[in-house]
Amino acid sequence: MLRGSTTADAAIRGSGLRVTDSRRAVYDALCANPHASADDVYARVVPTVPGTSLQSVYNALNDFVDAGLVRRIEPAGRAGLFELRVADNHHHIVCRSCGAIEDVDCAHGAAPCLQPSDTHGFIVEEAEVTYWGLCPACAAEAAA
Amino acid sequence: MLRGSTTADAAIRGSGLRVTDSRRAVYDALCANPHASADDVYARVVPTVPGTSLQSVYNALNDFVDAGLVRRIEPAGRAGLFELRVADNHHHIVCRSCGAIEDVDCAHGAAPCLQPSDTHGFIVEEAEVTYWGLCPACAAEAAA
DNA sequence: ACCTTGTTTTGGATGACTCAAAACAGCGCT
DNA sequence: AGCGCTGTTTTGAGTCATCCAAAACAAGGT
Numbered sequence: 001m002l003r004g005s006t007t008a009d010a011a012i013r014g015s016g017l018r019v020t021d022s023r024r025a026v027y028d029a030l031c032a033n034p035h036a037s038a039d040d041v042y043a044r045v046v047p048t049v050p051g052t053s054l055q056s057v058y059n060a061l062n063d064f065v066d067a068g069l070v071r072r073i074e075p076a077g078r079a080g081l082f083e084l085r086v087a088d089n090h091h092h093i094v095c096r097s098c099g100a101i102e103d104v105d106c107a108h109g110a111a112p113c114l115q116p117s118d119t120h121g122f123i124v125e126e127a128e129v130t131y132w133g134l135c136p137a138c139a140a141e142a143a144a
Numbered sequence: 145m146l147r148g149s150t151t152a153d154a155a156i157r158g159s160g161l162r163v164t165d166s167r168r169a170v171y172d173a174l175c176a177n178p179h180a181s182a183d184d185v186y187a188r189v190v191p192t193v194p195g196t197s198l199q200s201v202y203n204a205l206n207d208f209v210d211a212g213l214v215r216r217i218e219p220a221g222r223a224g225l226f227e228l229r230v231a232d233n234h235h236h237i238v239c240r241s242c243g244a245i246e247d248v249d250c251a252h253g254a255a256p257c258l259q260p261s262d263t264h265g266f267i268v269e270e271a272e273v274t275y276w277g278l279c280p281a282c283a284a285e286a287a288a
Numbered sequence: 289a290c291c292t293t294g295t296t297t298t299g300g301a302t303g304a305c306t307c308a309a310a311a312c313a314g315c316g317c318t
Numbered sequence: 319a320g321c322g323c324t325g326t327t328t329t330g331a332g333t334c335a336t337c338c339a340a341a342a343c344a345a346g347g348t
Contacts, residue, residue, distance in 0.1 A: 018314050076218035093266050102264040120246040121280035122237050130272045136265035162345050
């Protein structure tokens with residue numbers, strides 16, 4: 001029967017997309033790994049959807065992003081990452097050593113959480129913050 | 145004689161790097177275009193340093209970055225950009241429509257200009273902010 | 289002027305991602 | 319339950335930014 005989570009079904013269908021095994025598996029993979037690259041997702045999807053392709057994963061991810069179901073982030077120097085948390089203006093903290101990523105809620109509540117000092121006439125729609133540092137494990141290792 | 149700017153010479157030599165025509169030209173290109181991709185730099189360098197290669201531009205840019213002379217930024221979905229402003233914790237505002245970029249000084253003065261609400265145990269070294277929006281030209285066009 | 293060592297050139301390789309056409313499968317309809 | 323329209327997946331190739339490595343070359347101290 002290969003039933004996946006019904007929440008995935010609802011989310012996918014609710015976005016006006018057809019529900020397929022492939023998409024369900026991609027959605028579930030993102031639930032299991034909240035900051036996954038396309039390769040990460042593929043690795044999780046392959047065992048349950050044999051014969052699937054990396055391209056299908058990209059298709060599904062891009063469709064989800066277009067539908068507003070998934071958010072794509074791209075820390076400098078890394079492959080794109082996908083996450084299900086969406087539309088809540090949260091940010092990210094990235095470990096410079098091992099690449100670990102955690103969510104950081106916006107310190108100031110509602111979006112946009114910051115205003116630039118000088119907009120140069122730009123209309124600012126969003127402020128994206130990336131904190132760079134060391135995760136606990138790498139910090140401990142560096143101290144030794 | 146092909147003399148380039150003496151400020152370039154001083155900066156390059158001051159970083160412990162040898163002064164070459166190629167590097168001088170790359171430095172000058174960054175002066176002329178404060179947010180240039182490797183291709184942009186190459187386009188500006190070729191006319192004055194015939195026979196140079198894109199790889200040489202990459203070499204020079206990477207050497208500059210390693211030496212702390214140049215900063216590399218990478219707005220999501222775009223090629224890396226290089227700038228001479230360094231070590232002053234400024235941020236960027238990027239036009240979603242045409243890709244125009246401007247510097248934005250840190251609203252809160254000294255680095256790091258923000259602290260996350262929850263660090264998840266990470267040691268935060270830097271906060272990088274990217275403002276996304278519409279430049280004046282694209283905003284005017286969108287309004288019409 | 290010379291020699292050491294850093295730099296440039298050349299050519300190839302990689303990773304992340306996209307494009308496009310043909311095969312396939314949801315799901316609304318009857 | 320079956321049909322068919324239309325969206326989805328597969329396959330295979332292609333692109334772009336960037337890097338790697340070996341050989342030719344040149345900056346600058348002696």
